[in-house]
Amino acid sequence: MKPSAKRVEARGRELNLSVLLSITILAVCIVATVVNPRFIRITNLVNILQQISVLGIIACGVGMLLISGQIDISVGNQVSLMGIIMALIIQRGGEISPDAAHAWMIQWSIPFAVVVTFAVGTVLGALTGLVVIKSRAHSFIVTLALGSVYRGIALLISRGGSFTLYGRFETLGRTRIANFLPVSIIFLVFVVLVTLVLLKYTRYGRFLYSIGGNRKAAYVSGIKTTAVTMRAFITVGVLNALAALILISRVGTALAGTADAYSLDALAAIVVGGVAITGGKGNALSIFLGVLLIGIVGNALVVMNVNPHLRGIFIGVIIIGSVTFSGLSEQRSRM
Amino acid sequence: MVTGMALRAERIVKNYPGVQALKSVDFDLRRGEVHALVGQNGAGKSTLVEIIAGSVSYDSGDIHIGDQKHTYLDPSRSIELGIQTVHQENQLVEEITVAENIFLYDLPRTRYGFVNLRSCIQAADVLLQELGIDVEPGKKISSLSFVDKKLISIAKAFSRKARILILDEPTASLDEQGRNALFSLIRRYTSLGLSTIYISHHLSEIFEIADRVTVLKDGQRVSTKAIGETSLHTIVPEMIGRSSQSLYVRDKKGRQTLEQGSLLQIVDFHREGVVDHVSFSVRAGEVYGIAGLVGAGRTELAQLVFGVDRSDHGSLLLDGKDITAGSPFNAVDEGIGFLTEDRKDSGLVLIQPVYENITLVRFVKEIKKKVKSLLNLAKEQDDARTVVQQLDIRTPTVSQKVINLSGGNQQKVVLGKWLFADSEIIIFDEPTVGIDVGSKSEIYKLIEKLADDGKFIIIISSDNPELVSVCDTVGVMRFGRLVAELRGDQMTEEQIVKHSLGVSVIKEPEL
Structure with missing residues (x-):
């Protein structure tokens, strides 16, 4: 067997994951359009993007973290907790009587809630990072535990109930520019672009890949591995805060478990997007395509009037297909 | 004194990719003797005993154990044949008793299938007394001293009906007293007819305990002599060999200028x-x-x-x-640059391309200098290409993943990473391990060139x-x-x- 000949051949067959994801997305769109032409309407497509904006923002943070070899499965609980805190502040603000001595607080309650949410996001990210680094345990286990803690705190604060915004905070989630483009999509695009630049064109991004690819080699090369890891966890927390603001603004109420499902949905999207669970591999475009594919499949099933409970099954199949593809192309490139 | 052969290995050959670890080695072991095996790092001592213990396969040759000829051994077969190895590191289970450790492979059971601790301790007591080891069999291993752990490891080997005992650096981290205890145990069971293969770097001990000594060098046997017929002054030159022909001769003329x-x-x-x-x-x-x-x-x-x-x-x-x-x-x-001993473990990010490995340290330095500009990927790859040419790294493109390169070229990538970061002090740890002969001399030439450029080199x-x-x-x-x-x-x-x-x-x- 001539290895050189084989390598050339393999390169010819090499298929990029981004291309494959794009083709799959296109195929799903075509099928959905054939079954129900309403799918391809611009309003529906905008709708899909709006629906995935929260997932996309969370996935960018967790994706960068996963590239550096760490995982965070508490993100959904973080978002839920921040949603509760934020909604609580806004609701209390709304309950102040205009005649009260502290009536001036009414107009400040929303900016205050936004600032607090970002502060809490930063603290939660830093806390998660700190526990992972200090405990030296695997971040999967640590964030499993912390997720439970965050959920517990959210339940304590909300006493199991819900907080309602009564339409007082709709800009982020519901407002549309020129009555067409939702603000949340702009945030999503912005976050994806920043992630892309960070990962591809900054030294910090390169350090994330190096730490995920070989932590020891990165350390010996002079990279401050714990500081970089810490920063990645904090980034996750800050993006979660943004996601919480958009989500609660759109939904209008906050429950202790509102966003819990995002932990695994984000992970699913990232893995579909080709980020290796062991770290060191992946890119922003593919992560976005992974998020988009998952969003489109969900929407297409509804539009095609298929039982929406099939969504889980489809997503499972997509994940397995994607990782199998990544594994195969990996093997080929090593031949 | 018992006589006869316990083991005879003939013309043992073992090849590893790129290296011949054993080149037709003969070795024999008499009943009741302590046979020392000495040689430098990489002489083939460990490979030989691992073959005898069945944990490494051999490519050709015969092994006779007792009167039987074996062309194939595996760990369980070797144990069946009465071969036991006591490794340098402690391999006992810390949290259970001495007695349980000794009989771990076949614990005595009660009729309900539970471990019968009492009879286990009794049996251990008998064994320890027979061997003259003064340790309480009911104690936990973790409470024992280092010496006692070593003695228990040997007792355990003995209890498995060992006829051939392989001791790998048994006196490492033992003091004088511990060594004496160990030696008296070895003498005691050799008098019972057991044979011992004794590996040690401490040549002086060999004259205390061994009956014969075999010197290995570069996968070949240099000599086997009775201990009385040899001396330190014979063994050391044998380990080194005649002036070995180095493939590389550095021109050290004009080196006197190093005074300044x-x-x-x-x-x-x-x-x-x-x-x-x-x-x-x-x-x-x-x-x-x-x-x-x-x-x-x-x-x-x-x-x-x-x-x-x-x-x-x-x-x-x-x-x-x-x-x-x-x-x-x-x-x-x-x-300062540091090429670690294990380039795959701590030198390279194997799944990344050549150019990203080469530029990594430079980026770290730039961070320290607060450089904030975005990366210019085209320039980065050009820079990497220059390094690849300078060091003659053989790779189809700089985008090739490092994992696909040969050992010598991988080592050059690590070196390139430090040179691209303008390292002036370069520490090489085992720079040519696992590298083929051709690449070795290229690396020596590079080292020489770095020295001529006025860098500080530590190897x-x-x-x-x-x-x-x-x-x-x-x-x-x-x-x-x-x-x-x-x-x-x-x-x-x-x-x-x-x-x-x-x-x-x-x-x-x-x-």
């Missing part, structure tokens, strides 16, 4: 139990080698200097200026001919201390080995 130039001082590096107050100095353009046995603290010293590990104290001075690193981040900034190596041919000065470490510095005519393989083993203690270097 910048001076790098390694001052009093110390870490309790690992590195013992080591100081030496290197001139710009000098290649300083560090020799010693595995475990002498050489890698640990490099890790302290580079800041991978914290030192108790020690400082690094460049022309009197303190550049002590304390962490790899600072070391990189001070222009840790277990390959003594390599040190002799490449270095200007060789420091020898033993038990964490720098015991000798060899230069000029003094810098020979024989001197290095003598100092590594502590055979003839010459007066300490004045530092």
Whole structure:
């Protein structure tokens, strides 16, 4: 067997994951359009993007973290907790009587809630990072535990109930520019672009890949591995805060478990997007395509009037297909 | 005295990719004898005993155990044949009793299938008394001293009806008293007809305990002699061999100019139990080698200097200026490069392309300098191409993943990474391990060129001919201390080995 000949051949067959994801997305769109032409309407497509904006923002943070070899499965609980805190502040603000001595607080309650949410996001990210680094345990286990803690705190604060915004905070989630483009999509695009630049064109991004690819080699090369890891966890927390603001603004109420499902949905999207669970591999475009594919499949099933409970099954199949593809192309490139 | 052969290995050949570990080695072991096996690192001692223990397969040759011929062994078969190995590291289970450890492979059971601890302890008691080991069988292993653990390991081997016992560096980290206890145990069971293969770097012990000694060198047997017919002065040259023909001869003419130039001082590096107050100095353009046995603290010293590990104290001075690193981040900034012993483990990000590996350290330095500009990928790849050409790294493109490169080219990528970051002080730890002969001499040439460019080069190596041919000065470490510095005519393989083993203690270097 001539290895050189084989390598050339393999390169010819090499298929990029981004291309494959794009083709799959296109195929799903075509099928959905054939079954129900309403799918391809611009309003529906905008709708899909709006629906995935929260997932996309969370996935960018967790994706960068996963590239550096760490995982965070508490993100959904973080978002839920921040949603509760934020909604609580806004609701209390709304309950102040205009005649009260502290009536001036009414107009400040929303900016205050936004600032607090970002502060809490930063603290939660830093806390998660700190526990992972200090405990030296695997971040999967640590964030499993912390997720439970965050959920517990959210339940304590909300006493199991819900907080309602009564339409007082709709800009982020519901407002549309020129009555067409939702603000949340702009945030999503912005976050994806920043992630892309960070990962591809900054030294910090390169350090994330190096730490995920070989932590020891990165350390010996002079990279401050714990500081970089810490920063990645904090980034996750800050993006979660943004996601919480958009989500609660759109939904209008906050429950202790509102966003819990995002932990695994984000992970699913990232893995579909080709980020290796062991770290060191992946890119922003593919992560976005992974998020988009998952969003489109969900929407297409509804539009095609298929039982929406099939969504889980489809997503499972997509994940397995994607990782199998990544594994195969990996093997080929090593031949 | 029992007579006859316990084991006879004939024409054993073992090939590893790129290396012939054993080249037709003969070895025999009589009943009731202690047969010592000596040789330098990489001589083939471990490979030979691992083959006998069945944990490594051999490519050709015959092994006779008792009167049976075996062409194939595996661990369970070797154990069945009565071969037991006691490894250098403790392999006992810490949290259970001595008795349970001894009989772990076949614990006595009650009729309900539970472990019968009482009969287990009784049996252990009988065994320990027979061997003259004074340890309470009901005690937990974790409460025992290091010596007692070693003795229990041997007792365990004995209880499995061992006829051949392989002891790998059994006296490592034992004091005088512990060694005596161990030796009396060995004498006791050899008198019962057991045979022992004894591997040790401490040549003086061999004359205390062994009946015969076999010297291996480069996968070949040099000699097998009765202990009375040989001496340290015969064995050491045999281990080194006749003037080995090094593939590489460095032109060291004009090296006298090293008297001038910048001076790098390694001052009093110390870490309790690992590195013992080591100081030496290197001139710009000098290649300083560090020799010693595995475990002498050489890698640990490099890790302290580079800041991978914290030192108790020690400082690094460049022309009197303190550049002590304390962490790899600072070391990189001070222009220190470190090619680690295991490039796959800590030198390279294997799944990344060549160019990303080459530019990594430069980026770290730029971060320290607060460079904020975005990366220019095209320029980065061009830079990497220049490095690839300079070092003659053979790769189809700079985007090739490092995992697909050969060992020699991978090592050049690691070197390229440090050179691209303008490292002035470069520490090589075993730079040519696992690298084929051709690439080896290319790496030597590169090292020579770096020295000519006025860099400070420190090379840790277990390959003594390599040190002799490449270095200007060789420091020898033993038990964490720098015991000798060899230069000029003094810098020979024989001197290095003598100092590594502590055979003839010459007066300490004045530092």
